[in-house]
Amino acid sequence: MHGLQGHLGKAISGEANKSLRALPQVQRLLELPAAAALIQHATRSAVLDAIRAALDEARAGLLAGGTEAPSPESLIAAASRLLERHATQGMRRVLNATGIVLHTNLGRAALAREALEAVSEAAGYSNLEYGLDTGARAARAPGVEMLLRSITGADAAIAVNNGAAAMLLILSALASGGEVLVSRGELIEIGGGFRIPDVIQQGGARLVEVGTTNKTHLSDYAAAITQCTRAILKVHPSNYRMVGFTAEADLASLATLAHERGLLLIYDLGSGAMQEIAELPHEPTPAAAIAAGADAVAFSGDKLLGGPQAGLIVGREAAIAPLRRHPLLRALRLDKLTLAALEATLRLHQDPAIARARIPVLRMLTQDEAALASRADRIASLVQPPAQAEIIVSTAYAGGGTLPVHDIASCAVALSMPGLSADELARSLRLHRPAIVGRIAGGRVLLDVFTLEDADITLVADAIRSAAP
Numbered sequence: 075m076h077g078l079q080g081h082l083g084k085a086i087s088g089e090a091n092k093s094l095r096a097l098p099q100v101q102r103l104l105e106l107p108a109a110a111a112l113i114q115h116a117t118r119s120a121v122l123d124a125i126r127a128a129l130d131e132a133r134a135g136l137l138a139g140g141t142e143a144p145s146p147e148s149l150i151a152a153a154s155r156l157l158e159r160h161a162t163q164g165m166r167r168v169l170n171a172t173g174i175v176l177h178t179n180l181g182r183a184a185l186a187r188e189a190l191e192a193v194s195e196a197a198g199y200s201n202l203e204y205g206l207d208t209g210a211r212a213a214r215a216p217g218v219e220m221l222l223r224s225i226t227g228a229d230a231a232i233a234v235n236n237g238a239a240a241m242l243l244i245l246s247a248l249a250s251g252g253e254v255l256v257s258r259g260e261l262i263e264i265g266g267g268f269r270i271p272d273v274i275q276q277g278g279a280r281l282v283e284v285g286t287t288n289k290t291h292l293s294d295y296a297a298a299i300t301q302c303t304r305a306i307l308k309v310h311p312s313n314y315r316m317v318g319f320t321a322e323a324d325l326a327s328l329a330t331l332a333h334e335r336g337l338l339l340i341y342d343l344g345s346g347a348m349q350e351i352a353e354l355p356h357e358p359t360p361a362a363a364i365a366a367g368a369d370a371v372a373f374s375g376d377k378l379l380g381g382p383q384a385g386l387i388v389g390r391e392a393a394i395a396p397l398r399r400h401p402l403l404r405a406l407r408l409d410k411l412t413l414a415a416l417e418a419t420l421r422l423h424q425d426p427a428i429a430r431a432r433i434p435v436l437r438m439l440t441q442d443e444a445a446l447a448s449r450a451d452r453i454a455s456l457v458q459p460p461a462q463a464e465i466i467v468s469t470a471y472a473g474g475g476t477l478p479v480h481d482i483a484s485c486a487v488a489l490s491m492p493g494l495s496a497d498e499l500a501r502s503l504r505l506h507r508p509a510i511v512g513r514i515a516g517g518r519v520l521l522d523v524f525t526l527e528d529a530d531i532t533l534v535a536d537a538i539r540s541a542a543p
């Protein structure tokens with residue numbers, strides 16, 4: 075122990091010194107019955123690591139001024155807590171009871187069953203870049219591009235990792251070294267560090283701001299065009315709305331202006347609703363943007379499209395061809411699992427009615443209130459006792475920066491559990507398998523049923539009942 079004292083350059087009390095020596099050996103702890111019980115749920119080496127970490131923590135505590143060595147039992151308990159924490163760091167299934175459909179922290183869009191099946195089929199070998207008819211190398215996943223063309227009416231399509239990657243590729247391939255005109259009302263930040271001015275700069279282009287925050291006219295764009303201008307960029311302000319004294323140039327007139335002056339019209343559409351949904355506020359569709367004359371339109375795969383994380387680009391062949399040749403494409407391309415899920419989701423979108431029925435995001439956003447009330451009733455009746463449950467009105471949201479000011483009427487089950495605080499109950503539900511994530515309000519745990527599926531109800535009820543102390 076002299077060595078330790080020397081290393082730290084400060085004195086350790088005799089008491090602490092004695093306690094350090096009293097800490098048990100790893101091997102002795104591993105032989106305790108409590109450790110054997112842990113090994114049944116984790117591997118021996120994981121338990122060994124956890125015990126070592128618990129001992130390190132105890133040692134650090136003593137060196138920091140603690141005096142009493144923890145008992146072998148409390149060391150094993152600490153190791154058990156560490157193992158539990160590690161287990162929750164692996165990906166786990168979550169039942170979303172937040173009422174936020176596209177919850178970024180919970181993985182945005184839940185995939186359709188058809189997409190899940192396509193993923194498992196593609197997980198082994200697949201014809202990813204292989205022509206089964208020719209027996210030779212072929213284009214990568216041509217199905218996705220074909221479906222995107224057919225749904226949006228575009229001549230050409232390409233799919234990359236996410237919406238941000240789509241914009242980076244478009245700007246790098248089409249506007250690098252030149253100027254891009256953007257309305258001052260559309261210089262937005264999406265979240266996660268995606269800001270339009272930064273992406274333009276990263277793409278090697280120069281941003282030219284036009285108009286004012288609340289009003290930008292076609293003439294503002296026309297006046298800003300120079301010999302260096304390459305493109306006009308229109309951005310859908312996904313996550314906020316301007317109301318009041320506002321004006322923007324419509325897409326068709328922007329397309330006419332761009333084409334008269336030899337420029338491209340790029341549209342960052344954000345969510346990219348594939349169909350008009352009567353129950354929801356108007357969202358521009360890629361098909362309408364193509365019809366209005368946009369050259370390249372970008373949107374996400376995991377917002378209103380309801381598929382996997384992806385960035386989709388549709389447009390005119392002349393605008394898309396440089397993207398296919400750009401070196402960034404190799405770095406931004408999709409893997410086979412995502413392509414499989416995307417293709418299956420797009421296939422569902424070929425028929426709007428099928429898309430609404432099968433794609434969870436659309437099914438949730440168009441469900442009727444009677445379905446919500448009966449789901450809440452079933453949960454409440456399954457959990458009392460041991461819990462106390464009340465059905466209350468709640469507000470659901472599309473989320474994910476989509477339809478930001480659109481409140482949707484929903485129901486939540488407000489829960490309390492005798493003997494547990496709301497925090498303790500919420501934590502117990504989060505640590506259950508599958509995990510249940512709700513929110514706390516007014517001293518109760520609220521589970522919004524808007525984002526739960528009927529098939530989840532018994533799982534949710536089981537989790538609540540098993541939280542009883």
Ligand SMILES: *Cc1c(COP(=O)(O)O)cnc(C)c1O
Binds near residue numbers: 313
């Ligand atoms: C969401 C969004 C993006 C980013 O898309 P990700 O798929 O999240 O990368 C870009 N632009 C707009 C307008 C968006 O709404």
